[in-house]
Amino acid sequence: MAPIPNGRALFAAIPKGFPIPGETIVYDATETIDLENVPLNGGFLIKVLALSIDPYLRGMLRPPEVSSYIPALTVGAPIVSAGVGVVLRSDLADVVVGSYILGSFPHKEYFVAPSLGGTARIRILERDPRLPLSTYIGVAGMPGETAYMGWREFSKAKKGEVVFVTTGAGPVGSMVIQIAKQDGLKVIASAGSDEKVQFMEDIGADVAFNYKTTEVRDVLSQEGPIDIYWDNVGGDTLDAAMEHANAFARFLECGQITGYSTGVQPMKNPMLMVNKSLTFNGFMVRNLRAKHTEGFLAEVVPKLADGTYKYTEDITRGLDKVGEVLLGVLKGANTGKAVVVVADE
Template identity: 50%
Template sequence: MAPVTNGRLLFTGIPEVYAIAGKDNVYDTSETIDLDNVPLNGGMLFKILVLSIDPYLRDKMRGPDSDAGESAYKLGKPIEGFGVGEILRSENSQHPAGSHLVGWFPFQQYWVGNSVQYSYPVAPMKGVPWSAHVGVAGMPGSTGYMGWKEFSKAKAGETVFVSAAAGCVGATVAQLAKAEGLKVIGSAGTDEKVEFLKSIGVDVAFNYKKVDTNEVLKKEGPIDIYWDNVGGPTLDAALANSNRYSRFIECGMLTVYNGGETYTMKNLNMIYRSEITVSGFTIPSLMPKYPEFYVEVPKLISEGKMKFNEDITVGLENAGAAFEANQLGKSTGKSIVLVAE
């Protein structure tokens, strides 16, 4: 077979605020690959099927001199993130040709590697599309599941507030909390997302762009648990409406990913006044502790007991635009790029 184009999404510029498609990331078709003859050197040849677009990827677009250190993307190299790859050829006895891995892949159509970071095998399952393995059954879902199991100390009858609750992480947390008998308050940025929250059983769903978060929490709180995906004034409102001995789970800070002015917190004194436990985490540290996630959640999806919402962009050439839309809050569900069937 003659060499074929190996399209890639390259990191080409450090964004001023948002990563702009065609400027800060560019789709490149200059590379080709001979799928039959490219040397594997003991590794595997992957065909990338789906890739995940996540807000934290923006945090890696800081350049070599930033405080992001080794985790920063390299200029001129492909952006990287979680994906599902089909193994076309293999010299690895543990992963034969025809099998599939979820893991950390470059944003390109084909890739040769000896190992895949954060990887694990997946197999076809009725009702569970490949895209789910980079969403509710993948890194975002595991973030919600493992963080909740590790830090929530939830009890039936308590009240939890989830910010950015319509996202994959937030929606996973909301459904876990409902299943455990908690009252769930969830915020989102569009009326469409609010309707999705209602469809998954959120008790109090509101559009924070139309309704003041502090007023909602005053009425519906106080809260026992806050799952924080955004930081900033939303975190401040949660602090102001916290119950004694509440638990704050710091998962993300959407308000600071794109630079700009830092919000000045007004209610930090509530941490000691309410005797709040604040837990921050990144998901790699929890992955070894909860292997049951990779069995339990796909089973829940297959049985229709875990709902999810996806915003699928077809074609790697459109990934930059999907990334930009995700940063601007325009995604209608978990943002996913379908690279190949």
């Protein structure tokens, strides 16, 4: 077989604010690959099927000398995120051609993985046939794990308490809503469009509102005070949650997307942490997997497969759209878990 194009989404320039499609991330089709003859060197060849676009990617689009909890991406190289693919060729006895593979993938159509495991956490996917492959980089993958594991580890939820969930229509927030309702809590949830508000209501939120048209303090004043705050946004909403929290409330700090491209806004009144004896738990899901993966697989994935837990996906086709999709995620334009479909099976 003659070499064919191997399209890539490259990190081309470090952005100063929001990433600019076609400038920060560019599509390149100059690389080629010979699928029948490319050396495997003891590894296996993956055809990439779908890639996850998540807010944390913004933090990787930075100079390498700026330290963070996650390595910076390399300018000129493909960006990297969670992906799912299928094995085309293999030198490994335990990696069979046709197997589905899950892990941290470079944004390109094909690549050779040296082995299972490693820093890319590449593994064979044990798939429930009732679930689309895309869910394994969404609600059945890292975002769903984040919701379940963070909640189980830090919420200390009690039946009858009140939780406020931000970005409640996203893959993390929507799972938190459903788990909290299962645990018997009153759920207040916010999102940035009326369509998202409807989805939050459909999955069980007791109070759902559009933060762009409704003042968050008015809602919390009427429906709170809150005992648990699931923070995906930071900024003024975090301040509002602190103002309307009960004593001994628990704050689960999952993310602060309002500051990812423009800078994190300092707390207005941090003494509320002292005055109300608030507990703040920041967490990374990678630190919780050893303890909670078994529970996630037993409790969450089956309920996704049988329809008990609901989810939405925002599917875009083509590696050339990665930059646009990331910008949409950072600005809240996506209407579900953002996934770029690279190829069909």
